Amino acid sequence: MKRYEALAHEIAESIAAGQLRVGERVPSVREASRSRGVSPSTVFEAYYLLEARGLLEARPRAGYFVSAAVGRPMEPESARHAVSDHPVAISELVFQVLGHARNRTLVPMGSAFPSPALFPLPKLALATGKALRRLDPWRTVEDLSPGSAALRRQIGLRYLGMGCGVDTEELVITNGAMEALNLCLESVTQPGDLVAVESPTFYAALQALERRGLRAVEIATHPRTGIDVAALAAVLAQHPVKVCWLMPNFQNPLGSLMPDGAKQALVALLAQHQLPLIEDDVYGELYFGAHKPRPAKAWDRQGLVMHCSSFSKTLAPGYRVGWVAAGRFAREVAQRKLMSSLAAPLPSQEGLSEYLEHGGYDRHLRQLRATLARHLHVVQRAIAEHFPAGTRATQPEGGYFVWLALPPQVDALALHRLALSQDISLAPGQLFSADRRFRHHVRINFGHPDHPGFEQALKTVGTIASALKR
Amino acid sequence: MKRYEALAHEIAESIAAGQLRVGERVPSVREASRSRGVSPSTVFEAYYLLEARGLLEARPRAGYFVSAAVGRPMEPESARHAVSDHPVAISELVFQVLGHARNRTLVPMGSAFPSPALFPLPKLALATGKALRRLDPWRTVEDLSPGSAALRRQIGLRYLGMGCGVDTEELVITNGAMEALNLCLESVTQPGDLVAVESPTFYAALQALERRGLRAVEIATHPRTGIDVAALAAVLAQHPVKVCWLMPNFQNPLGSLMPDGAKQALVALLAQHQLPLIEDDVYGELYFGAHKPRPAKAWDRQGLVMHCSSFSKTLAPGYRVGWVAAGRFAREVAQRKLMSSLAAPLPSQEGLSEYLEHGGYDRHLRQLRATLARHLHVVQRAIAEHFPAGTRATQPEGGYFVWLALPPQVDALALHRLALSQDISLAPGQLFSADRRFRHHVRINFGHPDHPGFEQALKTVGTIASALKR
Structure with a gap:
């Protein structure tokens, strides 16, 4: 984290904790620079960031104030859970x-x-053209499932960057996260099985359950912290759940983020029940806080978590490149990939490898x-x-x-x-x-x-x- | 068909019918040119083509002779059929x-x-780079399933060219033919159902059946003319077959080609039983005869044939672009595509559209x-x-x-x-x-x-x- 980001984070925390209230003036750039021993430009960048995030507002010739927008609409109530005894039909x-x-x-x-329009499509076009022009034709045969070795290495590096070691051997490149999620589901369920999802949950997860003839148990959530791990534990004690399909980071539709402690508790619960987790983490890179949130996978020591993500929401819509770090299920998932659609497209994989290495993704x-x-x-x-x-x-x-x-x-x-x-x-x-x-x-x-x-x-x-x- | 191709075809037929025998000399270029009223270069091109196909051989200063290679190994015997009462496990x-x-x-x-090395990968690289550089970003959202409108138009034109009208509305672009075949299978079967395939059949078809928990009935074939339609009729009369999965053109592994009459009989049988056919036609463009063989789909008037193909074996390995013309099942297949992997990759689709329009595919x-x-x-x-x-x-x-x-x-x-x-x-x-x-x-x-x-x-x-x- 850069110095200005750390400062912005600290101020944001003070606002969240109520130490700084709506309408209150924050120290001037000069005051803050002196009191914290950082350069005025660091303070300025921090204030600018907080302004961008709607937490501060600048008033001409008066300074920076805690924004009225901090008084946002109240959060919705927590959602309760529900078990279905028939296959999903949505x-x-x-x-x-x-x-x-x-x-x-x-x-x-x-x-x-x-x-x-938010994505660097012209740059990706150049990267793809360049990578394809120098492509060794034999790569079209050798780089079938589990996917391009170069791209898997780039993805492995990003896992390292977020403090979550992933063996490139457990990575399978897929046609977007959607295929990854479906292959994981297929690898650990039979029609009729019960799957734990959040309440509310992304409709495409429900459609995937429906496609495979599965039943859903929808677990209670809090609108800011996501799934209620205690509620999940209670459900697991009573129902023969085969797998969980959850979005710990920026859940769709809630936008909720599970705190690290909750993720840790979740992974412990999985280990206790030897229950696999399909972790849908397509929004993890789109954090507004100071740090990239870690996936639940980061605490998994038993290979139970299948961590699925993609570049579709963060970099390259339409390229259809996703992946899964499938833990102990990697071989099964790779084989199902081979059997269902053989391999992910090479032009997209090559273009993304090239961009990730040289394009300035961060x-x-x-x-x-x-x-x-x-x-x-x-x-x-x-x-x-x-x-x-x-x-x-x-x-x-x-x-x-x-x-x-x-x-x-x-x-x-x-x-x-x-x-x-x-x-x-x-x-x-x-x-x-x-x-x-x-x-x-x-x-x-x-x-x-x-x-x-x-x-x-x-x-x-x-x-x-x-x-x-x- | 060009004039020299017609002439080559005629001579090949004479060889096949035994009118010209191994070792026999064919008329000289000058003689043939005079007797048939075509230019010497036409005759020369025809002989050259027949030489390339191993039917003629040139002997220096002596002329062209029917090649000894025409005496090839005998064909294998026809294969019998077999019904399985448990799911495939291969x-x-x-x-x-x-x-x-x-x-x-x-x-x-x-x-x-x-x-x-047989494919124009450098040309495809240029086409893909060019198409991506001018891509309208909104296409990444609009051209989801059923796929790029431009590419579907190009594919529609190729169907027209083989005398098989296909509505672009029934075309779904997929991640290679493999995904198309799997989506078709999923659209018309439930686990436990019986599927008719050829004997022998491509192992990936058996794997697809296994993945969905299906049983196979393997229908007798002839090594040159493919599936025995009478044998299929007999099986249909006795067993509750839900769908046929067949390769009428250049079957894998036999290389057999169903004659037009057999295709017509097959389609009539399907209509009689209101039975869908998954037609795997990935090798149809790779014919050695004078004409591209038509798919069974060409005779289908009831929308029962789901015709699957791709560019993977003919133009663009690794691009993972296939399709299905799914007849009456088009909506179902398109929805399953959306649910399983959302959409086919845009870079591959754009590159192929561009190449098909300008690249010289034929x-x-x-x-x-x-x-x-x-x-x-x-x-x-x-x-x-x-x-x-x-x-x-x-x-x-x-x-x-x-x-x-x-x-x-x-x-x-x-x-x-x-x-x-x-x-x-x-x-x-x-x-x-x-x-x-x-x-x-x-x-x-x-x-x-x-x-x-x-x-x-x-x-x-x-x-x-x-x-x-x-």
């Missing part, structure tokens, strides 16, 4: 609701993807994180201003989703339909559980800072929600 | 036997892939076909010369596999192990049926004309086989 609703959401004429509030990520954090602030302010009283919103520390609990009278499917008539897409809460219970919730994608109509669209959705409340 | 053997076959230090006689294919046909001739001669008496070999009219029936004393797994000790890979017959019954058969890949040690390796394998026969 797909038809998902396809119905999201079928047209990819149309670029819509305001993409319901999209699962951030704006494609610089790109810093910019991306700052951009997303800044836009979260805009979106939170708009929600506070335009949505009906009683609306609660999660306060994510990463990713690009906010989860809203609207007043109970507002049916999210009705809201979705009315928003669509105004050319705005929304992801209604009903998609995020097998029993469709989040009826007055919606997921908002704030990963489109470049969209000119985004704030206006939030106002429109807020107005519709207010009307539905009556 | 994968472990396949992984054991072929696990190391991708190593470039081996003579790749057991490989499933042709030599990567010119490349003409060269590739001539090269493979020429090498088949070399391989057939070497087999006749070096393999033990009683060896029979298929006479494929396309693709790059020859299927050998060795004398019954020769165990193909033993042959495989001994060949491997001489750095030669082989695909033993046991991999090509659920009950491992092709014990004295091997599949030889002749798609490596550039390999310097290939003929010597054939001699080595022949010598080992002769030793095992004793």
Whole structure:
């Protein structure tokens, strides 16, 4: 962590702890520089960062103040758990609701993807062209599953960087994280088995369960800290769960982040039950705090955690390159990859290897994180201003989703339909559980800072929600 | 068909019918030019083509003669059918036997892939780089499943060219044909169902059945004309088959080609039983005759045929772009694609679209076909010369596999192990049926004309086989 980041982090903590209150003035750049023994430019950079994250605001000729936006909407309540005794059946609703959401004429509030303009696609194009021109033709035969050796080495280095040693032998390159997650699921379940997921959970996880004829037990969560490990332990004691599929970092849709202690407790629980975990960590790089959060995998000593991620949300949408560090299940997963789609595409893998080695991925990520954090602030302010009283919103520390609990009278499917008539897409809460219970919730994608109509669209959705409340 | 191709075809037919015999002299270029009213260069091109295919040989100052190589080894006998009442379990053997076959230090006689040197990879690299540099970023969101609209249009044009109208709406782009085949299988079966395949059949088809917990009924084939439609009809009358998975064009491993009449009868039988067909047609472009063989799909009026193919064997290995024209199952297949791996890679799709539009795919294919046909001739001669008496070999009219029936004393797994000790890979017959019954058969890949040690390796394998026969 750079010096200015450390300082920003410290101030953010003081604000979170209430030591610095909304509207209060923070020390001037000169004062802080003197009192902390750092250069004025370090202080300035820290304040600038906190301003970008919506925690401070600069008032001309008066200095920096704790932003009013810190008084964001209240968080939603914790969600309870639910066990299903029949296979999941949610797909038809998902396809119905999201079928047209990819149309670029819509305001993409319901999209699962951030704006494609956030990614260094021209640089990736150059890297891919360059790598392919010097490709040894025999690599097209040798680099089948588990994937390009060069790319696996680059991915292995990133694991090292986050303090999580991963053997490149356990890495399998896949067609995006989606394939990795599905292959893991296939490797450890039989149709009819019970799988523990979060409540709410990403609809694509539910679809994967449905595709394999599995049942879901949806575990209670807290909107800021994610899955309730004690609740999971209670479920495991009563139900024959075969595998957990969880998102400890910036869960979709909550944006919640499990604290390290909870991750550690989770991994201990897995070890106790010898239960595998499919860890979906596609948003881990998109943290707004000072540190990249570690995956649960970092505490796993038994090879039970299959850690899945991709470059689709952080660098290269459309390249379809994901991977899994599959622990003791690596051979099984690699074989299923060979049997289901043989290998991941070489052009994408080569382009990414080349970019990761020379392209400045970390610089790109810093910019991306700052951009997303800044836009979260805009979106939170708009929600506070335009949505009906009683609306609660999660306060994510990463990713690009906010989860809203609207007043109970507002049916999210009705809201979705009315928003669509105004050319705005929304992801209604009903998609995020097998029993469709989040009826007055919606997921908002704030990963489109470049969209000119985004704030206006939030106002429109807020107005519709207010009307539905009556 | 060009004029010289028509002439070559006519002469080939005369040879096949026995009107021209081995060793017989064909008319001189000047005579043939006069008698047929074509230019001498047309005759010369025709003779050159026939020489390349091993049907004629030029003798200095004497003219062209019907090649001795026309007297190739006899064909193997037809294979009978077998129904299994338990799920397929072949994968472990396949992984054991072929696990190391991708190593470039081996003579790749057991490989499933042709030599990567046969493909225009540098041209594809340029096309991919160019297409990616001008990529509209929003395409990364909009061109998810069913795939790039531009590529689907190009593929649609190729269907038109072979007299098989396909609606681009029924096309789904996949990660190679392997994923297409698996998605089709998943769309029309439940675990435990019975699937009709050829006997012998490609081991990856058996692995796909195993992955889904399916049972196989293996239908009798003829080594030149493929599946016996009457035998299939008899099986359908007795067994509750849910879907057929067949390779009418240049079957793997036989290299057999179903005549048009048999394809028509097959499609009529499907219609009668309202039975879907998964048509694996990855070798259709690699024909040595005058015309591209049409797929069974060309006769299908009911949307029952899911026609799967790819560019992996004909143009772009490693790019992992395949597709299916899925008829009435198109929506189901597209949804399963979305649920299992979201979308095919954009860099590969863009590069292929660009190449197909401007790169000269048909010119490349003409060269590739001539090269493979020429090498088949070399391989057939070497087999006749070096393999033990009683060896029979298929006479494929396309693709790059020859299927050998060795004398019954020769165990193909033993042959495989001994060949491997001489750095030669082989695909033993046991991999090509659920009950491992092709014990004295091997599949030889002749798609490596550039390999310097290939003929010597054939001699080595022949010598080992002769030793095992004793």
